[in-house]
Amino acid sequence: MPMIELLGVGKTYTQGSTTSMALHDVTLEVGAGEIFGVIGRSGAGKSTLVRCINRLVTPTTGSVRVDGIDLAALSEHELRRERRRIGMIFQQFNLLSSRTVYANVALPLELAGATRREIEDAVTPLLEFVGLTDLRDRYPAQISGGQAQRVVIARALVTRPKVLLSDEATSALDPQTTAAILALLRETNRAFGVTIVLITHEMRAVQAVCDRVAVLEAGRVVEIATPIDLARAPQSATARAFFGETAPLVLP
Amino acid sequence: MTVPDNMWPLLAGAFGETLQMVIVSVSVAALAGIPLGVLLCVTARGGVAEQLPFNRIAGALVNATRSTPFIILMVAIIPFTRLIVHTSIGTVAAIVPLSVAAIPFLARLVEAGLREVPGSLIEAARAMGASPVQIAFYVLLPEARPAIVAAVTVTFVSSIGYSAMAGAIGGGGLGDLAIRYGYERFEPAVMLVTVAVLIALVQIVQTLGDRLARRLSHR
Numbered sequence: 001m002p003m004i005e006l007l008g009v010g011k012t013y014t015q016g017s018t019t020s021m022a023l024h025d026v027t028l029e030v031g032a033g034e035i036f037g038v039i040g041r042s043g044a045g046k047s048t049l050v051r052c053i054n055r056l057v058t059p060t061t062g063s064v065r066v067d068g069i070d071l072a073a074l075s076e077h078e079l080r081r082e083r084r085r086i087g088m089i090f091q092q093f094n095l096l097s098s099r100t101v102y103a104n105v106a107l108p109l110e111l112a113g114a115t116r117r118e119i120e121d122a123v124t125p126l127l128e129f130v131g132l133t134d135l136r137d138r139y140p141a142q143i144s145g146g147q148a149q150r151v152v153i154a155r156a157l158v159t160r161p162k163v164l165l166s167d168e169a170t171s172a173l174d175p176q177t178t179a180a181i182l183a184l185l186r187e188t189n190r191a192f193g194v195t196i197v198l199i200t201h202e203m204r205a206v207q208a209v210c211d212r213v214a215v216l217e218a219g220r221v222v223e224i225a226t227p228i229d230l231a232r233a234p235q236s237a238t239a240r241a242f243f244g245e246t247a248p249l250v251l252p
Numbered sequence: 253m254t255v256p257d258n259m260w261p262l263l264a265g266a267f268g269e270t271l272q273m274v275i276v277s278v279s280v281a282a283l284a285g286i287p288l289g290v291l292l293c294v295t296a297r298g299g300v301a302e303q304l305p306f307n308r309i310a311g312a313l314v315n316a317t318r319s320t321p322f323i324i325l326m327v328a329i330i331p332f333t334r335l336i337v338h339t340s341i342g343t344v345a346a347i348v349p350l351s352v353a354a355i356p357f358l359a360r361l362v363e364a365g366l367r368e369v370p371g372s373l374i375e376a377a378r379a380m381g382a383s384p385v386q387i388a389f390y391v392l393l394p395e396a397r398p399a400i401v402a403a404v405t406v407t408f409v410s411s412i413g414y415s416a417m418a419g420a421i422g423g424g425g426l427g428d429l430a431i432r433y434g435y436e437r438f439e440p441a442v443m444l445v446t447v448a449v450l451i452a453l454v455q456i457v458q459t460l461g462d463r464l465a466r467r468l469s470h471r
Contacts, residue, residue: 094372
């Protein structure tokens with residue numbers, strides 16, 4: 001059984017009399033333990049797509065199942081509990097400036113009503129896993145972007161999720177830090193068996209870690225392939241354009 | 253130009269009255285105005301607990317109170333004052349309208365401070381499974397703490413100004429002393445001393461508030 005199933009998912013935004021279609025009839029499956037990439041240009045609907053999975057965005061049409069559960073059928077309360085099993089990491093980190101590294105990682109457990117002891121037992125090994133044990137008492141303003149993204153990954157993992165959604169997690173980082181964070185995501189996938197959906201506009205990120213990739217073009221999935229097949233025989237204009245960027249035909 | 257000796261006890265007494273009025277009314281405002289500010293923020297359009305009818309009514313009440321000149325508000329709500337403290341004259345009676353004026357003032361400042369918390373942070377909290385109440389207590393209030401301290405400081409300073417009008421209902425205080433002795437009895441020295449004390453008080457409050465806000469900010 002796939003971990004994530006999207007069936008005919010569409011999303012239309014209405015503002016006054018104008019409507020814009022962010023997603024159109026998206027159908028795809030992500031297997032358990034897979035690292036699944038979604039690549040596309042800005043405005044292709046990547047962020048909307050990933051937010052349909054944890055229902056931060058309510059699809060206009062179609063259905064979304066995560067681990068066999070139809071999120072649309074849940075009450076608000078059940079939905080909040082289910083969201084704890086879907087971690088999410090962001091381009092702009094979204095760490096609380098008022099909390100230390102440790103307290104930021106602890107936040108999802110505090111929200112879930114865990115005891116101090118349970119929090120300590122969960123947060124300490126995770127800080128070790130992402131290599132931030134020494135920075136546990138620092139505030140987000142006192143750490144680098146790469147370190148901040150490690151905190152965000154630890155925070156997303158602290159509730160032991162089965163799915164990790166990554167929304168452009170490496171887009172604000174330099175190439176070396178990007179490589180380190182991607183390696184950490186790979187490691188996370190191996191160590192915790194967590195299914196990862198990785199939204200990106202960087203073909204390098206996809207090639208480094210993804211098992212399969214969906215190419216999104218104006219809200220539609222135009223191609224789903226392995227990174228190797230995508231490189232060898234890109235079917236869509238977007239995929240071809242992305243490879244043009246990574247291997248320029250004109251040398252400087 | 254000197255301050256007559258018999259004025260010093262009067263000055264000390266008036267200073268005490270001003271402190272009493274301002275400290276009590278700002279405390280009341282903090283207890284009521286901060287929650288009101290949170291409600292105004294979360295029930296607004298696009299807020300985490302959008303409740304437009306409530307938001308419009310609360311907003312209109314806040315605006316109505318804020319647009320009434322304080323000297324008129326003080327007299328206009330005398331029946332309410334009597335209901336609360338069983339008198340309509342004196343320092344204690346002045347505390348009621350001072351609180352009524354300070355609550356919406358602080359609430360709007362707190363609301364503005366909470367709006368500065370990035371929407372993406374709220375989205376992240378929702379993705380963690382936070383409820384609207386949890387978002388208010390775990391995200392909005394802690395992240396806006398420096399802004400809230402600054403808001404309380406501004407309310408404190410503006411209440412010192414409002415308290416100068418308390419003389420109109422026998423509330424006493426430094427402002428009343430300055431009017432009655434400095435102006436009506438031609439004692440410019442009393443006026444000067446009063447103004448100097450008020451300036452010093454505002455400086456001290458503002459400095460302490462700024463220092464606390466800075467300590468709470470980890471940005």
